[in-house]
Amino acid sequence: MEIGSTSLDKPGRNKDHVSVQIMNDDNYLATSIKQKMDIISLSHYVCRVPEELLKENQEMYYPSLVSVGPFHRGRVRGTDDLKWRYFNTLLSRKLPNSESVLDRCISALKHVERKARMFYRDTVELGSEEFVETLLVDGCFIIELFLECSFRSLRRSDDPVFSTDGTLSRLTCDLILLENQLPFMVLDQLFHLVPIPNQCNMSLIELALYFFRKLIPGYNSSIPPKKFGPEIHHLLDLIRLLYLPTSPQTRPTTAQNSMNHAMQLLRLGIKLKKADNEETPLNIKFSNGELKIPPLKIHSCTEILLRNLIAMELISHPKSCSKTVASYVVLMEQLIKTKRDVRLLHDKNILILDGYGREGEILMLFKKLSVGVDKNVNVEEFYYRGVCGEINGFQARKRRVLCEKMRYFYHRTHLGVVGFCLAVGFLVLVFTAVCISVLAYLLHHFH
Template identity: 45%
Template sequence: MESSRNRDHVSLEITEEDEKLALSIKDKMENVSLSHCICKVPEKLFKDNEDMYFPKLVAIGPFHHDDHPLNATKDQKWRYLNTLLNRQPNVEACLNNCVIALKESEAKVRKCYGEKINLNSDDLVTLMLVDGCFIIELLLKFSMKSLRRRDDLFFKSKDTFFRLRCDVFLLENQIPFFILRRLFDIVPIPSQCTQSLIELALSFFKRMIPGDVQALQGKSNQDHCHLLDLVHNCYLPTYLEVHSKGTHKHLHSTTKLQSEGIGFSKAKTESLLDINFVLGVIKIPPLKVHDYTEITFRNLIALENCYVDRSKHVTSYVFLMGSLIQSENDVRMLYRAGILTNGLERKEEIIGLFNKVRVDVDANDYYYKGLCEQVKEYKRSIFKKIKDSYSKTHLAVAWFSLAVLFLVLTFIGTMFSILSFTLHHV
């Protein structure tokens, strides 16, 4: 037995050539997975809704770095860089390490963008350094108020910070996440900060993420293309997709479905997208519509449409909710079921939201087509039961009517016999 066990373990000597091959394969995997992960939003999505896709306050990355209206905040980004690097005495050494790391990553950075970057090597490295360190310092300042200056432009008012957070979230305003990781490992982080880069980012975007952010941290400990992709991963459903044989993807509105015998209830799950159908009831996690909802949905949908082979989970969710919410009565019913948590005071806004973010999705990509088929089959079974019940009732009524008629005729016949007998014996 011992000799068999020894034969299973073969000692291999790893050569320098093997290590080079392994690194080459690793680089190839990373390059393919990151290729064109940051792209421009298609015109069909942004037309007449530019504010939802293009930055208005601060530019991140190469797509909008030359936009004239955004020049006013460039100096503020440099101030953030200066503040971050000056938390240690030897600024030059830290800066050199950052530049070296970014130079090594330049080719990979260029592959991340769906458009050609018309910047030379030095300009691209400078851009990644300033924007990457700006984001890190922004996350730190958001997490620790003690790091903020009173005259900080970005934290001066709620409206300014709202726009800043939106700008950092936009698909066209991203830099690769691996750049943030590398810089985060090099730059001096305040000793009082105990959070990881992912924890800082999730805390910053908590208004865009439904559910418990802390519970989602474990789910997000994986590779991400960029910050928007990090948030997108928090939306991914935890339920397995319901198997579907057909292409059914349309549901009636909430009020119509309820009139057809379908119920609605609040689901208690980890993900907003965990919708299922159980015993005639569609269970949907609660949704709170707020100022960030539209811009969040729009950019997550734009991200999903960047790739031909990417899952369309958020697109499917918005399509489904748009089918269910067609009128104020639909909003009221979902509010009473606990599915819309602020439905009554914002009912017009909710209807408008799903009308404005009008999306279509191919049946092959539609995550809820199996659920739609379950609803369709359930309605068909209800109709069959009603039909069978009606047929049985109709048949019973017919037999009852015949029985009554038979009794009446028998009674009449008996009466005639009695009268006939009486008349013949008088």
């Protein structure tokens, strides 16, 4: 960019023009700023699950049927054919333009490759072509899976995902694993490039919500996509947004992180009630002696889902991802200490056992989930510290009122007994005196 020109005019000499040229640095500055913005925006990485959570529980964090993304690439053998078949089905819907669609997809993914690599906290060892291929095939597989789940007419009759018992459930569990995620921006870009069937009038978010509908309490197909804001990090993050409380957090007057279990609360005069079905599972409130808890459906994916949501919270920066789900598990473990607690919450329709487990198994579920979690959630991070403070304060007030009543009753009863005894004694003395007087009178006159 030419920023100045100097002319030297002297008698008897030709005019010499000196031009100072400076390279345009605007593009470099814009690129640098954009790179920094990308780094800042990636506050939710796809990370490795901490070793303390993995211990003896790898099956809860590692895929059993289909691997997605670079972390577990090649771990599950025998399912690559399924992914490639779904990939081919999706791109072949627009023959003979499938090659041009493929080229556009590859070009778009190469454009965001650097940002996609940054999305994974651990270094991705794959080369450029392998990495882009992984994003492309896995992303198209997920989109086609969502489409076939929503529209039966798109399925093959011999598709093992929908014709074999338990396969779809296993796939659902695999797609909510923290280490088994693709950046949502990759899915979104591909969704706008690949051929979508004419009968599909749903957005990518709506398709995802329908696929995960059994994991979403109070699922409603009319949930508007705008509910989730402009940026979703990955599919597990999408589900987490549906679990988070929608009402303001109870402000703690006295911050506490513990309370009595369900049967004790009941004995102390606190009513346990099921909140409205529209409430998100973590919207637990206490008011006027009533603890309202939204229903939680217990099914085959519950433990895997909660474990991976907790892992996501524990490894994320506190300012970008609060420990709300971890706090929920700690609170529920405190509520459920005995089988009678499970029975009570089940009778109140707070715990819905969707053909999964008995009372003892549900009891053990929350015990297992809370192992090591409570140590990672201090009082300040505990989301329900205000609720616990209110419950404990209510119990303390109830105890004080009860003590006052007992003291009042005791004093009142004590004085009443004394008065009654005095009155009876007085009457006995009067009656005795009268009897003595009568006897004396009779003896005097008869003698």
